[in-house]
Amino acid sequence: xxxxxxxxxxxxxxxxxxxxxxxxxxxxxxxxxxxxxxxxxxxxxxxxxxxxxxxxxxxxxxxxxxxxxxxxxxxxxxxxxxxxxxxxxxxxxxxxxxxxxxxxxxxxxxxxxxxxxxxxxxxxxxxxxxxxxxxxxxxxxxxxxxxxxxxxxxxxxxxxxxxxxxxxxxxxxxxxxxxxxxxxxxxxxxxxxxxxxxxxxxxxxxxxxxxxxxxxxxxxxxxxxxxxxxxxxxxxxxxxxxxxxxxxx
Amino acid sequence: xxxxxxxxxxxxxxxxxxxxxxxxxxxxxxxxxxxxxxxxxxxxxxxxxxxxxxxxxxxxxxxxxxxxxxxxxxxxxxxxxxxxxxxxxxxxxxxxxxxxxxxxxxxxxxxxxxxxxxxxxxxxxxxxxxxxxxxxxxxxxxxxxxxxxxxxxxxxxxxxxxxxxxxxxxxxxxxxxxxxxxxxxxxxxxxxxxxxxxxxxxxxxxxxxxxxxxxxxxxxxxxxxxxxxxxxxxxxxxxxxxxxxxxxxxxxxxxx
Ligand SMILES: Nc1ncnc2c1ncn2[C@@H]1O[C@H](COP(=O)(O)OP(=O)(O)OP(=O)(O)O)[C@@H](O)[C@H]1O
Ligand SMILES: [Mg+2]
Numbered sequence: 001x002x003x004x005x006x007x008x009x010x011x012x013x014x015x016x017x018x019x020x021x022x023x024x025x026x027x028x029x030x031x032x033x034x035x036x037x038x039x040x041x042x043x044x045x046x047x048x049x050x051x052x053x054x055x056x057x058x059x060x061x062x063x064x065x066x067x068x069x070x071x072x073x074x075x076x077x078x079x080x081x082x083x084x085x086x087x088x089x090x091x092x093x094x095x096x097x098x099x100x101x102x103x104x105x106x107x108x109x110x111x112x113x114x115x116x117x118x119x120x121x122x123x124x125x126x127x128x129x130x131x132x133x134x135x136x137x138x139x140x141x142x143x144x145x146x147x148x149x150x151x152x153x154x155x156x157x158x159x160x161x162x163x164x165x166x167x168x169x170x171x172x173x174x175x176x177x178x179x180x181x182x183x184x185x186x187x188x189x190x191x192x193x194x195x196x197x198x199x200x201x202x203x204x205x206x207x208x209x210x211x212x213x214x215x216x217x218x219x220x221x222x223x224x225x226x227x228x229x230x231x232x233x234x235x236x237x238x239x240x241x242x243x244x245x246x247x248x249x
Numbered sequence: 250x251x252x253x254x255x256x257x258x259x260x261x262x263x264x265x266x267x268x269x270x271x272x273x274x275x276x277x278x279x280x281x282x283x284x285x286x287x288x289x290x291x292x293x294x295x296x297x298x299x300x301x302x303x304x305x306x307x308x309x310x311x312x313x314x315x316x317x318x319x320x321x322x323x324x325x326x327x328x329x330x331x332x333x334x335x336x337x338x339x340x341x342x343x344x345x346x347x348x349x350x351x352x353x354x355x356x357x358x359x360x361x362x363x364x365x366x367x368x369x370x371x372x373x374x375x376x377x378x379x380x381x382x383x384x385x386x387x388x389x390x391x392x393x394x395x396x397x398x399x400x401x402x403x404x405x406x407x408x409x410x411x412x413x414x415x416x417x418x419x420x421x422x423x424x425x426x427x428x429x430x431x432x433x434x435x436x437x438x439x440x441x442x443x444x445x446x447x448x449x450x451x452x453x454x455x456x457x458x459x460x461x462x463x464x465x466x467x468x469x470x471x472x473x474x475x476x477x478x479x480x481x482x483x484x485x486x487x488x489x490x491x492x493x494x495x496x497x498x499x500x501x502x503x504x505x
């Protein structure tokens with residue numbers, strides 16, 4: 001209970017700051033509506049079903065690209081990490097594309113996947129997969145040597161060591177990678193919804209509201225996107241704590 | 250000391266090992282008698298861990314042979330207790346599952362594995378909950394779990410690399426007493442690396458003192474004290490004499 005007090009006060013302070021800015025007329029009321037007004041517009045959009053639908057679509061796309069990224073990134077990362085020399089070979093390429101802004105890849109992916117759903121999900125999955133792969137590989141590479149030796153001296157084969165030791169050793173790092181990956185997937189999906197022929201999604205809603213001067217709704221969509229990112233991060237942090245209870249102990 | 254083959258558990262001949270051109274062993278011989286506890290005592294970096302890692306098949310050797318009654322290490326059941334129990338136990342498995350793990354690797358049926366686990370727990374008079382995770386146990390309890398895990402498969406040879414060095418004095422004493430009792434009961438051939446001269450003598454049938462690199466044997470000291478050896482052995486005249494002899498060897502050969 002007490003843990004929630006400070007964040008609540010912080011949020012309250014932010015809304016107050018916003019209200020004061022409106023009172024002082026820092027910006028045109030059309031561009032900066034009062035918090036209550038923005039909240040009302042957002043609520044109406046939610047109740048009317050459009051914003052809820054947009055949120056749902058963004059969640060769907062993020063979840064799909066994240067699932068693809070995990071299904072590719074984790075096994076590939078673990079396999080590459082177990083063959084350190086092989087990983088050193090592809091490390092530069094992984095690092096390079098990991099550092100490339102995913103948005104720069106939209107045109108390329110548009111050619112490959114066409115202007116529909118495919119491109120949005122594919123770019124997001126690509127970006128997230130690299131982050132997940134990189135973390136999984138490093139988790140395996142940095143596995144405690146002693147544990148590997150302990151398993152080997154007990155007679156474990158290389159395959160058993162991979163399954164019984166390396167994957168577990170890498171698990172904390174894999175989950176860190178998944179958390180970073182899901183955040184990145186959300187970012188890429190929202191950007192893609194803005195610029196790649198979309199008819200729904202939070203990114204589409206934000207840019208549409210901006211063009212129609214529905215600034216209350218625009219802020220609402222932004223905050224929903226923010227809440228989504230925050231919630232996903234929190235969810236993964238909680239999963240990490242529960243699932244890799246041994247990490248750092 | 251040459252042993253007839255039937256009596257020897259381990260024969261090491263002409264062992265060679267160098268790290269980046271710097272030799273650690275250049276033609277090292279050693280025989281260990283079946284059922285003996287051999288303690289190895291030597292200065293930091295003289296190659297004690299290197300020796301038992303090569304013997305346990307964890308480290309490739311440059312030359313020479315290490316045979317277990319004529320067999321290569323791959324055909325022998327080995328137990329190994331690492332110095333750092335924190336990094337050797339699997340923290341994602343409960344203590345009991347850590348002990349079960351080598352049994353599972355061997356494909357032992359479930360019931361037999363449970364029986365073995367119970368026997369080990371009884372032998373070591375375990376009073377803490379084995380269903381806890383390693384990080385929930387004290388250092389001494391964790392190292393005890395490591396020792397149980399190493400002994401689970403009834404190894405023919407057990408290696409212990411400074412198993413007590415991270416534990417406090419009281420824990421060391423009680424763990425030492427348990428260990429010698431179990432090892433003597435099971436008659437496991439054991440190589441114990443230790444930094445503590447007193448501990449090496451108390452726990453060993455034979456003490457090998459090594460020199461600095463390139464490593465040779467400074468002294469090979471039999472320890473014919475009666476078992477079991479409690480704290481009273483520390484004032485036994487034979488113990489005092491052996492310790493004095495070892496100390497003078499140490500001052501001449503090792504510290505020089
Ligand atoms: N992987 C390695 N690469 C290079 N040198 C090594 C390696 N492993 C060990 N050495 C060197 O070989 C020598 C013997 O090492 P080893 O760990 O066997 O010593 P030790 O007798 O166990 O020492 P300590 O008492 O500190 O545990 C040391 O000088 C060490 O620096
Ligand atoms: Mg050592």
